[in-house]
Amino acid sequence: MQHRTLTLNYLELDSPSDLPAQDLELLHSARNAAIDAYAPYSGFRVGAAVLLDDGTVVKGNNQENAAFPSGLCAERVALFAAAAQYPAQKVVAIAITAISREGEINEPIPPCGACRQVMQETESRTGQSLRVIMAGNAGKVIILDSAANLLPFAFTFKISPNES
Ligand code: THU
16 A cells, blocks of 8 residues: 655745736736626626637636526636637636625635546647636735646546547
8 A cells, every 4th residue: 555645736926916917918818708707696707718829818707507507617618619719729828717796706716626627638638738827806826837736636538539
């Protein structure tokens, strides 16, 4: 029997204003996306902005539905939209933020497990590390150089893809 330990490397900043310009711009896009989220049921508006290799930014926000499971998280809306519209582009970074019905959120908003799984496969599919930037409107910021750090023991079993 072996006891093993996983180490998680990430950066923590005191405030969004400490971010490098490109990350801050991406976070602003995520905030704009959050403002436009369709979240009448939870009142929790999440915004994500994805930066592609060529500088294109694709925004996503959570989309809810009266038939609850029919909705989708902001991160997957953004990542799937990017893959659909720019299939040849690598995804370099994703910024995530949220606004609550109760007011501003001033802490990082980590993505749910399903979104982590999609981020992980985005990385493996494109061979490009995905930088993840999480922040509220103010307060500390968390940055990971790779989405793989968010999902140890990810499901990576590959069923042989059909030729297409
Ligand atoms: N949500 C996201 O958009 N991203 C996450 O990573 C977690 C949760 C959304 C789903 C739902 O519309 C609302 O936040 C409340 O859970």
